[in-house]
Amino acid sequence: MQSLTISPPDARFRPKVPPPLREPLGLFAFLRAARANPITTWMEDHFTAPVVAGEGAMGRVTVVSDPDLIRYLFVENARNYRKDDLQRRVLAPGLGNGLLTAEGDEWRLQRRTLAPIFNARTVEGFAPAMNAAGARIARRLARRDGMRVDVALEMTRATLDVLERTIFTHGLPSDPDALGRAITRFLEAVGPIDPLDVFGVPAMVPRIGRLRARPAIRFFAEVVDALIDRRRDLMEAGAAPQDLLTLLLAAQDPETGKGLTDLEVKANIVTFIAAGHETTANALTWALYCLSQDGAARARLEAEVDAAAGQDGFHYPDLPFTKAVMEEAMRLFPPVPFMSRQAIRDDRIGRIKIPRGSLVMVAPYVLHRHRTLWDDPDAFVPERFLGPARQSISRYAYLPFGAGPRVCIGQSFSLQEQVILLAHAVRAMRFTLPPDHAPVTPLHRVTLRPEHGLRMQVERRG
Template sequence: MSNATAALNAPILPTEQTRPFRAPAPVPHSEPLGFFGFLQTASRNPIEIWGTRAFKEPYIEGRWLGVPNIVVNDPQAVRHLLVENAKNYVMQPLRQRILRPLLRDGLLTAEGQLWRRTRKAIAPVFTPRHIAGFTESMAARSENARERLSGMTGKTIDISHETTLLTFDILQATLFSDDIASEPDEFARSTSDFLGSMGRVDPLDLLGAPQFLPRIRRLRGRKSMAYFRQLIGDTIEKRRAQLERDPEGVPADLLTLLLKADGLSRDEIEDNIITFIGAGHETTARSLAWTLYLLSQAPDEREKVETEIDAVVPSLEHPSQYLDALPRTRAAFEESMRLYPPAPSLNRTALQPDQVGDLKIPAGATVLVMPWLIHRHEMLWDRPDHFIPERFMPDRREAIDRYQYLPFGVGPRVCIGASFALQEAVIALAILMRSLRFDYTGAKQPSVVQRITVQPENGLPMSVRRR
C-alpha cells in the first residue's frame, strides 16, 4: 500500500471535532456470501456484497463464473490502471450490460472513436471560462429554490426530491438554455423511476445472459425511459428548427454543440442528452442531499458552514467567487462525496496481461476500482466511516493522494463536468443555507443503496425552518 497518505492517517485532534457523526452504511459481512448469497445480495444492493477484508487490504483476488476478479484499493495501483496504462483497460461487460440499455451511446458508455469524438465535441462547454459564465444562472435558480422552500417552513419534505428539482433547473438553464419543456415534479418522479429501476443490477446481468432476455427488474422503468426519449426528441427538433431559421441567434450551449458536431448521429445526440440529464444532474442532486443530511447530523459542522456563509457571501461580488471563497462549505460537500461517492464503481477489463508491483493481472480479468471501498478504506483514512469535513480544508487537502479520492473518476474518462458540479453545489449550498436550516426527521437512519448513484432507499425526510 502506498505511504503517500501517511499524514492523513494521523489522528484528527479532539479539539477539532470531538464526536464526529458516523455516516450510515451497510455493515460489511465477515463470512463469504456463497454463490447464491452473492447473486441475491448483488441484485438487491451491490454495495452490500463487500466484506471486512475489502476495507482493510490493498488487493483482493477472486473469480466469478471462471473470470478472475481483482479489487484494487491501492492509490498507486489505481494510477497505473486508470492513467498510466489506461489503454489496456476497457469498460467491464457487466457495467455495460447495466448502463447501455439506459444511456446507449452516451459519453458515459461510449468507447473508442465514438467516445473520443463525443468528448471533443462537448469539451468547449466545460472550459473554466464557460463554467464561470454559468454561475449567475446557478445562483438565480438556487434563489428560486430557496424562495420555494421558504414557503415550506414547518413542513417535512424529501430533500433528495428537492435537490433533483434544483439541479435539473440549473442544468436546463445552463446547458440547454431552458429549451427542455418539462413539468418539474413530473421530471423528478420520472428521473427517480428511470434510474431506480433501469439502473438496478439484475441476476441475468450477473450471469452474463444475452440482452434479448428481459430483465424483469427493469420493466417498471420503460415508461419513464419512453418519457425521456420523447422529451429529448422534441427538444432536439425544436433547436434544429431554430438553427435552420437563425443559425447565428441560437445559444452556444451543449445542445447546439452536439447538433453541430461532426459525425454524431441523431440517436447519439439524444443518447448524450439523456446521459447529462439522467446521470449528470442526478449525481450532483444526490450529493447535495447527502450533504444537507450529514450537516443536520453534525450540528457543530453545520454551524461552522453557516458562520462561513454569513461572514463571506455578503462581500462577494459575483457567484463565480463562491467556490474559492467558501472552503468550509466546499469541504462539507467533498466529504459528503467521499462517504457517498456519486460513481461508486469504476470497473474495467484487462485487454493484455499487466503487473502492478507484485500484483499480476491476466488478460480478460475484471479489475474493480471501487470509490465506495477506497473512500472508506481503513489504511487510507482516519475514522473512515465518520463525517469529518476538516480533512478537506486547504491545510489538509494536499495530504490526500489524488488516487484515493475519486468522486469524479480519474484518467482519460474523468467526469467532464466535475468543475461544473463543484461550482453548482457550493453556490446552491451557500444560497440555501444562508437563510434556511434542514433537520432530518426520519424515524431511523436512511438505508443506503447503490443504483447508478449511491442514494437513500426511501428518500431523506427533512423539516425546513428559517434560521
C-alpha cells in the same frame, strides 16, 4: 496517511453504514445481497488490503485500493482496460452511445469534441443559471417553513432545474416534474443489477426492469428530438442561446472539424441528465444529513454563506468551507460507489495477475474509507479538504469523479453546482432530522442514496 489536528475525535459524527462482512457469502446469498444493496457485500479485507482478488459470481474480480496501482490502472495502462460488459449491459439501453458508454475510437472522438464544452470558462458561465436554480429551491423550501420535506426529492428537483437551465435555456415543453419522475423511474428500473446481466444472458432475452424503463426512455427521446429541431431553427436564425444544447450542436472535433450526429447529440443530452442529476442530488442530500448531525460544521457553514451572500447569489471561489463539506460528503457517500473495467490483454497489477477478460474494480466507497489511507475514516470531518490537509490527500485515494482519460467530464460543473445550491439552501433554511426518523443508511442503486429516504424538518433562518 493524512493526519489531522481538529475537533476532538469523540465529538465527530460517524454515520451508520452496513458493517463489512467477516466471511464471504455463498453464491446465492451474494446474488441476493448484490441485488438488494451491493454495498453490503464488501468484506473487511477490502477496507484494509491494497488489492483483493477472488473468484465470484462474476468470474475473477480484482478490487484495487492502492493509489499507485489505481494510477497504473486508470492512467499508465488505461488502454488495456475497457468499461466492462456488465456496465454496458446495465447502462447502454438507456443512454445510447453517449460519452459514458461509448468505447474505443467512438469514445475518443466524442471526448475530444465535448471537452471544450466543460472547460473552466464555460462552466463559470453557468454560475448565473445555478444561482437562479439555487434561489428557486430556497424560495420553495421557505414556503415549507416548519414542515418536513423529502430532502432527496427537493435536491433532485434543484439539480434537474440546473440541467434544464444549462442544457435548454428555453425550458422543456413539458412539466419539469414529469421529466424528473421519468428519469427516477428509469434509474429505478435499471438500477438493481439483473442476475441475467451478471451471467451474460444475451441481450435479446427481455429483462423485466428494462421493459419497465421503456416508456421513460421513449419519453426522453421524444422531448429531446423536438428540442433539437427547434434549436437548429434558432441557430440558423442566429438567435440561439449559448447553452449546452447549442454548444453540443455546434461542437467540432478539433482534429477533423467534424460535428456530432443528431443521434450522438441526443445520446449525450440523455447522458448528461442521467449521469449528472441524481449523482449531484445525492451528494447534496448526504451533505445536508451530515450537517444536521454536526453542529460545529453547520455553524461554520452558515457563517460562511451568510458572509458570502451577494445580490446575484454566490460566487463559487468565496465558499471554501462549503466546498469542503461537499467533498467530505462525497468521500463518505460517493455517488458512484464503484467503477469497473475489463482487461483486454493479460496484465499484472502490482504482484497480482490480471487474466484477459477478468474484471478489475475501484470502489470509491471502499477506497474513501480505507483504513490505511485515512485518519478516522468513518468520521465526517470537512476540514480534511481545507489547506495543507487537502494537499496531503493522494490524487488516487479520493476518486468521487474517477480518474484518467475517462474521468467525469462534468466534474467542475457538478462541484460548482453543488456548492452554489448548498449555499442557497443553508442560507435560507436550517435542516433538522426528526428524532422519530428511520435510520439513515446508504442504499446502492446505481448511485448511493439514503435507504429510507430523508425527510427533514426545515426552519427559516433569521
